[in-house]
Amino acid sequence: MKDKHYNSFLDVLKTINRGTEERETQIKALAFGMSYVNLFGYPIDLTVLALIDENTAAENRIIAFYKGGGKLRIGIVDPGNDRAKKIGEKIAKTEGIKVEFSLISESSFLYALELYNKIILTKQIAEDIEVKAEDISKFQERIRNLSELQQRISNVPTTDVVNTLFAGGIVGRASDIHLEPEEEKVKVRYRIDGVLHDIAEMEKEIYQTVVSRIKFLAKIKLNIADIPQDGKFSVRSMGRRFDVRVSTLPTPAGESIVMRLLDQQQRVLSLEELGLMGKALEEVEKAIKKPNGMVLSTGPTGSGKTTTMYAFLGKLNTEEKKIITIEDPIEYRLPNISQSQVEPESNYTFANGLRSIVRQDPDVVMVGEIRDKETADIAINAALTGHLMLSTLHTNDAAGAVPRLIDIGVQPFLISSALNVVIAQRLIRRVCEECVTERKIKPEELAKIKEVIAKIPADITKDIKLDENTILREGRGCEACNNTGYKGRTGLFEVLVVGDAMKKLIHGGASDREVKELALKEGMVTMEQDGVLKVLDGVTTLDEVERMTQE
Numbered sequence: 139m140k141d142k143h144y145n146s147f148l149d150v151l152k153t154i155n156r157g158t159e160e161r162e163t164q165i166k167a168l169a170f171g172m173s174y175v176n177l178f179g180y181p182i183d184l185t186v187l188a189l190i191d192e193n194t195a196a197e198n199r200i201i202a203f204y205k206g207g208g209k210l211r212i213g214i215v216d217p218g219n220d221r222a223k224k225i226g227e228k229i230a231k232t233e234g235i236k237v238e239f240s241l242i243s244e245s246s247f248l249y250a251l252e253l254y255n256k257i258i259l260t261k262q263i264a265e266d267i268e269v270k271a272e273d274i275s276k277f278q279e280r281i282r283n284l285s286e287l288q289q290r291i292s293n294v295p296t297t298d299v300v301n302t303l304f305a306g307g308i309v310g311r312a313s314d315i316h317l318e319p320e321e322e323k324v325k326v327r328y329r330i331d332g333v334l335h336d337i338a339e340m341e342k343e344i345y346q347t348v349v350s351r352i353k354f355l356a357k358i359k360l361n362i363a364d365i366p367q368d369g370k371f372s373v374r375s376m377g378r379r380f381d382v383r384v385s386t387l388p389t390p391a392g393e394s395i396v397m398r399l400l401d402q403q404q405r406v407l408s409l410e411e412l413g414l415m416g417k418a419l420e421e422v423e424k425a426i427k428k429p430n431g432m433v434l435s436t437g438p439t440g441s442g443k444t445t446t447m448y449a450f451l452g453k454l455n456t457e458e459k460k461i462i463t464i465e466d467p468i469e470y471r472l473p474n475i476s477q478s479q480v481e482p483e484s485n486y487t488f489a490n491g492l493r494s495i496v497r498q499d500p501d502v503v504m505v506g507e508i509r510d511k512e513t514a515d516i517a518i519n520a521a522l523t524g525h526l527m528l529s530t531l532h533t534n535d536a537a538g539a540v541p542r543l544i545d546i547g548v549q550p551f552l553i554s555s556a557l558n559v560v561i562a563q564r565l566i567r568r569v570c571e572e573c574v575t576e577r578k579i580k581p582e583e584l585a586k587i588k589e590v591i592a593k594i595p596a597d598i599t600k601d602i603k604l605d606e607n608t609i610l611r612e613g614r615g616c617e618a619c620n621n622t623g624y625k626g627r628t629g630l631f632e633v634l635v636v637g638d639a640m641k642k643l644i645h646g647g648a649s650d651r652e653v654k655e656l657a658l659k660e661g662m663v664t665m666e667q668d669g670v671l672k673v674l675d676g677v678t679t680l681d682e683v684e685r686m687t688q689e
Contacts, residue, residue, distance in 0.1 A: 159243045167241035170217040177203060177213060177246040182253060184360045186210075189229050192254040198222040201242065201250040208235050213242035213250070253361055267355065269304050269375040299344060300351050304373050306337070307399055308380070310620065314399065319345065319392035330620065331567045331627050332440065342392070349386075349393055356384040364388050370467075378403045383467065400469050406452035407445065413629035413672070416598060418663060421559060421633045426450050426528075429501070431558035432521040434508075436533040442565045442629055443530040444469055447504055450528055451475060454502050462498055464491040465506040480506070488513040496520050505529040511547035518548060521556040535665070536562035536634035537654035540644055554644040560634040564665055564686045566678050567624035570613035579608040583680055590670045595661045602674060611676040628677060630665040630686060 160176050167174035182203045189202045189210075199215035200222040210233060212226040223239060230237035242250075303326065307315050312328035317340070319325075324340040340348070353360050356369025366387050373380045383398040414422055425433050433450065435443040448470060451461060455474055466480035466488070476498075478491055488505055489512040495503055496516070507530050508514045521527040533542045539560045543553050579587075584606060591599055613623030634657045636644070643656055658664075663671075669683030 156243075156245050159245055163241055163243040163246075166217070170241065172217060173238065173240045175203070175211075175213060175240040175242060175246075177201065177242055177250045180250075181359055181362050182250060184253060184354070185357060187250070187253055189233070190225065192251070194225060195254070196251060198225060199244075199247055200225060201247060202226070202229065203250065205233070205235070210235050210237050211240060212237060213240050213247065215242060215244055215247050217241055267301060267304060267371070267373045269301055269308065269373055299340070299348050303348075304375070304380075304382075304399075308373075308375050308378075312399060315397045317345070317348070317395040317397075319389060319394060321391055324392070331622075331624055332565050333567070333622075335620065345392070349395065352384060352395060352397070353386065356382075358384070358386065363393050373399070381469075402470065404470065406448050406470070406472065409449055409453065412442070412446060412449050412631075413677075414631055414633075415671075416663075417595075417661070418631050418633040418668070421635050422561065423453075425559035425635075426454060426526065428526060428558055430521060430524050430526055432518065432527045432529070432556045433558055434529055434531055434539050434560045435563065436531045436536060436539050436560060437563045438532060438534070440565070441563050442627075443563065444506070446561065446563060446629070447506075447528055447530065448472065451502070451504060454526075459501040460499060461502040461504070462495045462500040463504040463506070464488060464495060465504075476500075489516060492516045492520070496523075496525065500525060502526045502528065507531070508543075508546070514543060514546050514548045518552050518556040522552070527556075533562070535650075535654070536560040536632050536662070537650040537657060538562075539634075540648065540653050541650045544647065550647045551645050554636070554641040557636045557644070559636060562632045562634075562665060564630045565627045566630055566669065566672075566682045566686050567622075568626045568628050568677055569611050569679065570616065570619035570623055570625035572618040572625065573614040573616035573623065574611050575614055576609050576611055579606065579610050581606070583610070584608065586680065587670055587673070590667055593658075594663060594667050594671075598663065598671075604674075608674070610673065610679070612679050623679075624682070628672065630669045630672070630683070632662055632665045632668065634662055635660070 164174045180203060183205065186202050186205045190200060195201055198219060198221060200219075201213040202210065203213055204211040210226070210230045214222045214226075216222070226237050226239060303315055306312075307328055310328055310330055312330050314329040316327040316329070316334065317324055318327065319342070322342070324342060324345040325336065326338040326340055327334050328337050350360055353367070353369070355371040357371070358367040358369040366385070369384045371382050371384070373382055379402045381400040381402060383400070385396045387394045409419055409422060425431070435446045437443050451463070451472060455461060455472065462476045462478070464478050464480060468477050468479050471477065478495075480486060480488060480491065488507065488509065492503070492505055492513060493516060503520055503525050505513065505517055505527070508517060517527050517529055531539050531542055533539050540553060544550060584604070588604060591602065591604060613619060613625075615621035615623045619625040634653070637660065639660070640653070640656055643652060666683065666687040669678070669687055670680070672678050673680050673683060
């Protein structure tokens with residue numbers, strides 16, 4: 139107990155001495171006409187710290203700690219150290235910005251100097267991780283399915299763990315890689331076809347190095363772990379490039395990391411490949427052929443709205459049309475289309491960007507998402523003044539788009555005038571064609587399907603024969619689908635057409651219930667009904683449709 143109290147006393151004494159040292163440094167800075175900074179706890183960007191190598195920093199008592207606003211801020215311990223100032227001025231000149239020197243204490247300097255230990259392989263790491271073809275081959279040879287990734291992670295050098303994670307994600311068709319720290323271990327999970335799978339566990343000691351490398355690659359602050367951060371980098375593998383969007387989140391057990399993989403070689407899908415069919419496909423094609431008006435895609439995050447927007451752009455992308463987008467982020471680069479990226483730091487928001495876009499004389503405008511009244515007003519005005527406007531909203535179904543826009547602050551008469559069609563969607567898993575089997579329908583399935591089919595317009599279901607001999611398809615589970623029975627995804631859609639009767643209803647400020655009732659009366663097929671039709675076509679299973687439409 140004596141040692142514990144003694145150590146606590148020493149800690150208090152150090153804090154008091156450091157406080158005295160900082161006050162003396164502050165007074166000294168005033169005497170020399172300099173600014174003062176205390177670097178203890180300061181969010182130093184390690185990419186800025188690395189502008190001065192560690193040996194030069196140690197020899198000259200100099201630290202680069204901030205870069206922004208056209209200025210490089212450098213801390214020095216000795217205000218009369220001309221050599222340190224020349225070093226700082228030379229670096230600032232190379233960077234093409236001005237330099238500002240601040241006085242720092244000796245303790246503050248030593249604290250910052252220790253941060254050099256956190257810079258992982260600064261010179262060796264390229265901008266993109268290169269996952270080589272042979273690494274992928276080794277992965278495929280040694281790991282027959284994702285459940286065996288655990289052994290691979292445990293037996294590779296720490297520096298290869300990140301590459302192994304990406305190799306596994308690429309082979310397994312993962313859209314996201316989740317690294318989730320717990321009390322004892324770190325859980326590794328892949329999202330495949332919209333569903334998270336537990337893949338492996340990682341030792342906490344290894345994880346700290348993995349976090350440092352990922353954060354360095356993503357150009358986010360390595361020494362900040364108590365606030366969320368976002369960044370990005372690229373991975374190259376076998377001639378393909380994947381953009382990686384990184385998000386970190388502090389948790390009591392450590393930083394949780396989610397990395398989203400965007401395959402830049404993935405082609406734009408056709409409307410049919412999305413899963414649109416029959417009357418819904420006809421209505422959508424008719425809507426996007428109009429020279430003006432608004433087409434909205436709705437659904438929660440991860441429901442495929444952006445993919446649908448890109449499919450529309452692919453359909454509309456001809457020499458005769460000028461197409462401009464504003465996105466956050468730009469997920470895929472499209473030829474012959476002017477794509478711009480939201481930059482909140484530069485005040486380039488959806489609203490400000492859209493204002494500029496309509497002055498560029500476009501035929502088609504795509505806005506990544508309508509989030510506020512200002513963006514909604516400009517988008518609707520553009521739709522009413524000769525532009526075809528494509529955008530997305532976060533609502534549960536197609537009918538919910540109308541009250542959502544009213545709630546944002548758009549006048550109902552403007553909505554009724556501008557809106558052409560609203561598409562609601564979800565993504566469901568397809569039956570794996572590698573292990574597909576056929577079986578007779580079960581009595582309870584027959585009853586459920588009959589109940590749904592009875593509400594679909596007769597002209598759509600007239601050729602469907604439904605009885606106890608109806609055949610359904612499902613996957614047994616194999617290595618190709620990681621024993622899930624599913625591989626790949628398709629969309630469930632409901633398409634709400636805004637005709638004359640609907641315009642009149644919306645103009646009067648209708649509720650989502652009233653909008654949905656009229657849409658159904660006019661023949662709209664719901665997402666659940668679309669799913670059941672896809673079950674009867676052998677595309678998916680009833681369990682999968684119920685999972686995604688249970689609300």
